Amino acid sequence: MTCFTGLSAFPITPASPDGRVDPVALRALIAPLAAAGVDSIGLLGSTGTYAYLSRTERRRALDAALEEAGGRVPVIVGIGALRTDEAVALAQDARAAGAAAGLLAAISYTPLTDEEVFEHFSAIATGSGLPICIYDNPGTTHFRFTPSLVGRLAQVPGIRALKSPAPDSDAVAGQLDALRRAVPAEFRLGFSGDWNAAEAVLAGGEAWYSVAAGLFPEPCLAILRAARAGEAARARALNARMQPLWDLFKEFSSLRVTYAAAHNLGLCRTDPPRPILPLSEPIRNRVAEVVDRLALA
Amino acid sequence: MTCFTGLSAFPITPASPDGRVDPVALRALIAPLAAAGVDSIGLLGSTGTYAYLSRTERRRALDAALEEAGGRVPVIVGIGALRTDEAVALAQDARAAGAAAGLLAAISYTPLTDEEVFEHFSAIATGSGLPICIYDNPGTTHFRFTPSLVGRLAQVPGIRALKSPAPDSDAVAGQLDALRRAVPAEFRLGFSGDWNAAEAVLAGGEAWYSVAAGLFPEPCLAILRAARAGEAARARALNARMQPLWDLFKEFSSLRVTYAAAHNLGLCRTDPPRPILPLSEPIRNRVAEVVDRLALA
Numbered sequence: 001m002t003c004f005t006g007l008s009a010f011p012i013t014p015a016s017p018d019g020r021v022d023p024v025a026l027r028a029l030i031a032p033l034a035a036a037g038v039d040s041i042g043l044l045g046s047t048g049t050y051a052y053l054s055r056t057e058r059r060r061a062l063d064a065a066l067e068e069a070g071g072r073v074p075v076i077v078g079i080g081a082l083r084t085d086e087a088v089a090l091a092q093d094a095r096a097a098g099a100a101a102g103l104l105a106a107i108s109y110t111p112l113t114d115e116e117v118f119e120h121f122s123a124i125a126t127g128s129g130l131p132i133c134i135y136d137n138p139g140t141t142h143f144r145f146t147p148s149l150v151g152r153l154a155q156v157p158g159i160r161a162l163k164s165p166a167p168d169s170d171a172v173a174g175q176l177d178a179l180r181r182a183v184p185a186e187f188r189l190g191f192s193g194d195w196n197a198a199e200a201v202l203a204g205g206e207a208w209y210s211v212a213a214g215l216f217p218e219p220c221l222a223i224l225r226a227a228r229a230g231e232a233a234r235a236r237a238l239n240a241r242m243q244p245l246w247d248l249f250k251e252f253s254s255l256r257v258t259y260a261a262a263h264n265l266g267l268c269r270t271d272p273p274r275p276i277l278p279l280s281e282p283i284r285n286r287v288a289e290v291v292d293r294l295a296l297a
Numbered sequence: 298m299t300c301f302t303g304l305s306a307f308p309i310t311p312a313s314p315d316g317r318v319d320p321v322a323l324r325a326l327i328a329p330l331a332a333a334g335v336d337s338i339g340l341l342g343s344t345g346t347y348a349y350l351s352r353t354e355r356r357r358a359l360d361a362a363l364e365e366a367g368g369r370v371p372v373i374v375g376i377g378a379l380r381t382d383e384a385v386a387l388a389q390d391a392r393a394a395g396a397a398a399g400l401l402a403a404i405s406y407t408p409l410t411d412e413e414v415f416e417h418f419s420a421i422a423t424g425s426g427l428p429i430c431i432y433d434n435p436g437t438t439h440f441r442f443t444p445s446l447v448g449r450l451a452q453v454p455g456i457r458a459l460k461s462p463a464p465d466s467d468a469v470a471g472q473l474d475a476l477r478r479a480v481p482a483e484f485r486l487g488f489s490g491d492w493n494a495a496e497a498v499l500a501g502g503e504a505w506y507s508v509a510a511g512l513f514p515e516p517c518l519a520i521l522r523a524a525r526a527g528e529a530a531r532a533r534a535l536n537a538r539m540q541p542l543w544d545l546f547k548e549f550s551s552l553r554v555t556y557a558a559a560h561n562l563g564l565c566r567t568d569p570p571r572p573i574l575p576l577s578e579p580i581r582n583r584v585a586e587v588v589d590r591l592a593l594a
Contacts, residue, residue: 051406084571109348109437120572140406142439274381275417
């Protein structure tokens with residue numbers, strides 16, 4: 001068991017409108033995740049709005065998370081930045097603070113070549129000594145990692161795992177096979193995209209990096225444990241029960257839905273960073289209805 | 298004539314590897330643009346790597362550009378940022394420094410809805426009082442402005458112009474027509490994408506926002522002036538002569554080619570910000586050969 005297997009729960013990061021992290025509110029979100037027994041905390045992921053927070057505020061969030069969960073649950077922290085030197089500094093911060101690993105996306109403005117991403121990741125792994133999980137998130141970065149590039153990166157000391165969006169169930173076995181052939185045996189392959197994650201774990205995915213688990217860890221843990229125990233029918237039944245939430249995630253983005261749910265439940269009064277807007281009241285009501293009907297809270 | 302018509306020249310922004318702008322090198326790039334008689338300087342555009350520079354360094358670049366060109370040529374400056382509050386601050390900086398206008402892209406990490414982009418742009422225009430040109434650049438932002446959204450934004454006081462990528466020549470008249478029907482008569486429609494810009498100006502585009510002109514203003518001015526005078530055959534012939542440069546832009550990106558050309562010519566010794574890598578030596582040699590053959594320098 002490493003921090004790159006099992007269920008990784010990705011909470012939102014409560015912050016003021018001007019981007020100052022609220023460590024008390026963040027700890028209140030993290031405490032139940034640690035208590036539920038998730039395998040890791042995925043701090044400052046995309047849903048944790050890392051891209052919108054300064055280095056100072058990211059360090060503030062990390063310190064709070066480590067104080068709350070550090071002794072019990074490993075913390076994987078988003079270290080992505082547009083500039084290589086900034087990402088190196090964030091990775092150094094993360095290692096100094098005591099994070100278990102860094103989650104590194106290929107954020108871009110000017111579209112990047114494979115060689116540029118390879119050099120970017122190598123510089124960050126080498127410059128920090130922090131264990132790194134490649135964060136493949138083309139929906140936000142518009143860069144797509146090929147198995148060949150993942151294989152090259154897996155040769156770089158410190159680059160240990162991949163988090164990629166789970167494809168539809170008919171494609172996941174092929175994708176896992178192509179990736180597995182490209183990387184060493186000890187390299188860990190995990191998936192995001194909550195709506196397809198159960199099938200990805202059933203197909204052999206070693207981790208589920210979950211937005212839903214950042215607010216509702218128990219039902220996600222139940223799905224993951226059934227899938228890892230090979231109880232496919234049970235995993236699928238538990239997952240099917242979550243479909244109304246997955247449908248909201250797909251329609252409005254998991255980030256916006258999670259903020260609305262946290263708001264509805266009184267867990268967090270902050271909105272996402274502008275320009276991202278809170279969902280409208282009718283949609284927030286739909287989110288509340290689903291959370292209530294599934295007895296998630 | 299406003300700053301949103303004619304030829305706008307977009308230079309690169311010389312900076313150190315850790316992101317500190319070199320004002321002397323920047324002024325040396327801007328002086329010949331002003332002397333050539335371009336209609337505006339497009340400072341800190343995508344090629345000017347605004348997305349990779351801090352607020353302090355962007356202000357340093359703007360002050361240098363205004364000192365060099367301010368009295369002679371209006372300076373339009375990139376004010377885009379991921380956060381709304383940061384973009385407001387950059388727009389306020391630009392207005393206080395004396396920029397003629399701000400160029401505002403819909404930078405995103407979490408993909409944005411039309412409503413989010415509308416609110417983002419409105420907040421920046423209202424919060425700064427700076428005249429704003431909408432910067433439609435889906436190649437870097439992955440957000441696409443519809444004519445309908447441009448029309449809504451054109452109603453916001455201060456939002457005055459659009460810079461969008463010139464489509465292929467068979468599509469430009471239709472695109473211009475759709476946009477023109479969506480905006481007030483005084484709203485200015487201009488184009489980027491050097492390889493398609495001549496046809497876009499011939500079709501009625503009011504400005505050419507040009508990367509090539511940031512280094513080679515004369516041949517671009519000749520094309521623009523012929524096109525605006527209705528001398529279509531002459532404009533097309535002058536443009537056809539530039540095709541080897543356009544081909545390099547399309548293959549390697551205008552940003553990377555411009556850095557290589559500036560390097561080859563001894564105009565600027567700095568590389569693009571990492572993770573963007575300088576072009577390899579064989580490709581730099583191809584760039585040098587084209588610059589030499591076209592007698593651009």
